[in-house]
Amino acid sequence: MRDDLTDIFFETGERDPLKAAQRDMKRPLPKRFYTEVAVQPLAEGFGIALDGKPVHTPARVRLVVPTRRLAEALAEEWRAQGAEIDPAKMPKTRLVNTALDGVSREKQAVAEEIAKFAGSDLVCYRADAPQSLIAEQDAAWNPVLDFFREKFSVRFACSQGVVFVAQPEESLAAVLGAVEEQAASADGALRLAALHVMTTLTGSALIALALVRGGLDFDSAWAAAHVDEDFQARLWGPDDEALARRDARKAEMRSALEVLEALDG
Numbered sequence: 001m002r003d004d005l006t007d008i009f010f011e012t013g014e015r016d017p018l019k020a021a022q023r024d025m026k027r028p029l030p031k032r033f034y035t036e037v038a039v040q041p042l043a044e045g046f047g048i049a050l051d052g053k054p055v056h057t058p059a060r061v062r063l064v065v066p067t068r069r070l071a072e073a074l075a076e077e078w079r080a081q082g083a084e085i086d087p088a089k090m091p092k093t094r095l096v097n098t099a100l101d102g103v104s105r106e107k108q109a110v111a112e113e114i115a116k117f118a119g120s121d122l123v124c125y126r127a128d129a130p131q132s133l134i135a136e137q138d139a140a141w142n143p144v145l146d147f148f149r150e151k152f153s154v155r156f157a158c159s160q161g162v163v164f165v166a167q168p169e170e171s172l173a174a175v176l177g178a179v180e181e182q183a184a185s186a187d188g189a190l191r192l193a194a195l196h197v198m199t200t201l202t203g204s205a206l207i208a209l210a211l212v213r214g215g216l217d218f219d220s221a222w223a224a225a226h227v228d229e230d231f232q233a234r235l236w237g238p239d240d241e242a243l244a245r246r247d248a249r250k251a252e253m254r255s256a257l258e259v260l261e262a263l264d265g
Contacts, residue, residue: 147215
């Protein structure tokens with residue numbers, strides 16, 4: 001009976017769950033070795049047990065999360081496995097593993113990596129034509145910039161095309177401060193891991209933070225991250241393979257948000 005996940009979730013230091021899933025899918029999937037999945041209340045939080053034996057992360061850390069709601073979500077991923085255990089279908093478990101094994105040891109570095117996106121953020125680089133795309137970008141991205149102006153009293157410079165535009169230091173500092181605020185909580189590693197997923201999937205620290213801080217809902221955030229892609233799809237027609245990849249990314253993004261929501265009870 002296995003009592004850890006070392007041979008299921010392979011530890012490489014990768015913080016991007018999409019890349020982790022691609023890596024895992026290249027390996028033979030292990031057979032399901034358990035029948036019962038249970039949530040175990042512990043002094044430090046809630047753990048997961050497979051046939052009564054505690055689950056550990058790839059680094060052999062006891063998998064413990066602070067809320068029952070999150071533990072139940074993880075347990076449900078284990079219950080949903082079929083004859084084989086497929087990490088690609090366990091995004092919340094992968095995220096928690098990443099948080100406990102990696103992010104917890106380097107929270108400041110991860111916070112800075114997330115905040116670095118704001119230096120060349122997606123929403124600051126606008127098309128110069130056609131007018132219809134310009135209007136769509138304005139409609140999706142201006143509310144993100146408005147949120148930061150109203151919430152943090154900072155502004156971001158925008159550029160047409162791909163010419164780099166330097167952002168005000170106070171604006172970048174505000175983004176880093178907002179990320180560090182997530183890191184400072186008792187469950188900061190989990191929050192940072194989820195925020196990192198959202199940032200890498202959208203290509204925008206500003207969109208991710210606006211979503212986390214209530215400035216955008218999920219659908220608006222996802223749409224804002226794909227304005228250009230949607231415009232091209234309408235122009236040239238949809239690509240089934242690209243749509244499948246996008247659906248997978250969207251599911252990953254939603255799972256990250258659900259982890260954050262589960263941390264709040």
